[in-house]
Amino acid sequence: MLSNEKIYWTKECLKKHNIPPNIRAKMIDWMVEVLCSYKCTNTTFFVAVHYLDQFFKLSETTYDINDLHLTGVVAMFLAAKFEEIYPLRIRIIHEKIAHKKFTKEEIRDRETQMINTLNFNVCPVTIINFIELSLSFLSLKDSLTEKINSHLEKLCVYIGKMIMHDYDL
Secondary structure (H helix, E strand, C coil): CHHHHHHCCCCCCCCCCECCHHHHHHHHHHHHHHHHHCCCCHHHHHHHHHHHHHHHHHCCCCCEHHHHHHHHHHHHHHHHHHHCCCCCCHHHHHHHHCCCCCCHHHHHHHHHHHHHHCCCCCCCCCHHHHHHHHHHHHCCCCCCCHHHHHHHHHHHHHHHHHHHHCCCC
16 A cells, blocks of 8 residues: 555645645535535545546646636546445536536546546545554454444544645645
C-alpha cells in the first residue's frame, strides 16, 4: 500500500489549474453531502475525491472553476460504479445530482475523458484503506466493546473526511 500510495499521490493537483483550494474544499463538502444522501459507502467518497484530484493532476488541459462541478459529479458517478453494489444511474446523476445543468452526453464525455486521463487506474489506495488496515492491525475489537469500537471507526472516518477538505494535507 505504501508503494502504491506514491503512485496515487495527488499533492499539488490544482497547480496548473485556475481552481482555488477553498473552492475545491466546497466541492469536497458537497460530495460528502451527496454521497451520504444516496447512502453510498465511505470508500466511494474517498475514491471519488481521489479521481477528482488525480484527474486534475494528470490532465494536460487547464481547467477553471466552471469545470470543477462537472468533474466532481463525474468522479462520484465513476466511483459509485466501481464501489457500490447498486451504483448511481446516469438519470439520477443528470436529474437529481447535477440538476440538469449538464447533458447526459457531457457527463459521459467527461467520464470517458476522466478514465482515459487516469489511464484506467481505478483502484487507488486512499486514506480509508489505511484507516481500515490500522484498526485491524491494532486488534482493538478484542479489547473494546462493540459500541466503542464502532464509535472509533466512525471517528477515524470522520477525521479522514475532514482531512480530504484540506488541499495541503
